[in-house]
Amino acid sequence: KVQHLSEKRLCIETLKKREDSLEKQKAELINQKGSLLKISVYAKRKMTEEEDNFTREVTEFNNEYGLTSNRDILIKKKVKTEINYLENEAALLKNEMESMEHKNVQLNALQLQKTELKQHLFTLQSKLKDLEKAIRDAERTTKNLEAEKVEVSEKPQTDPECLRLKKELENCKDDDWESICETLRTEIEILQM
Structure with a gap:
């Protein structure tokens, strides 16, 4: 029982270390997510600015040289490139978020297991106390019976x-x-x- 109790304690300490490690990873991932979101917002704003500048420059150029027919093709190509870039960024962010959610589920499962192990440890400690009390009572009873046995064996002589x-x-x-x-x-x- 004591060995089993020690194993459970060791298991709980291991789970605690694992939980702490996962908590740190979770915090790092949350920080990364925030950074990625900031980068994404910045990139979108920058892309919008660049797209506006590009469109303005192309419009000015086309107006200056009368190339309006090529303007639509260039804008469509630029927009398509930007859409592909944004879709890739969105896919990366989605993967990061799914990974964080998966790690969060694992952390919750470990916390539940830790709670169950703590409850089991409490039950084992309670049983151990009961057993120790029963052993003390049995030792006391044995001592009393041995004293009584000695007294009874000496009775014929006294x-x-x-x-x-x-x-x-x-x-x-x-x-x-x-x-x-x-x-x-x-x-x-x-x-x-």
């Missing part, structure tokens, strides 16, 4: 009634007294019990 009956038995050596001796032996045996 009890006046036993001594008197022994003396009578020694005096009764005749064959006529044999039945009386047998009776006295029986009484002595009864007293010795």
Whole structure:
């Protein structure tokens, strides 16, 4: 039971270390998520600015040289490139968020397991206390019984009634007294019990 209890304690300490490690990872991932979101917002704003600048420059260029037919093609190409870039960024962010959610589920499962192990440890400690009390009671009872046994075994040598009956038995050596001796032996045996 004590070994089992030690194993459970070791398991709880291991789970605690694992939980702490996962908490740190979770905090790091949350920080990374925040950084990625900031980068994404900044990138979107920058892209919008660049797109506006690009569109303005292309418009000015086309107006200046009369290339309006090429303008639509260039804008569509630029927009398509930007859409692909943003879709890739969104996919990366989505993967990061799913990974964080998965780690959070693992952390919750470990916390639940830790709670269950703590409850089990509490139950085992309670049982251990009960067993230790039962052992102390049994040791006390054994000690009392041994003292009583010694007292009972010494009774024939110290009890006046036993001594008197022994003396009578020694005096009764005749064959006529044999039945009386047998009776006295029986009484002595009864007293010795």
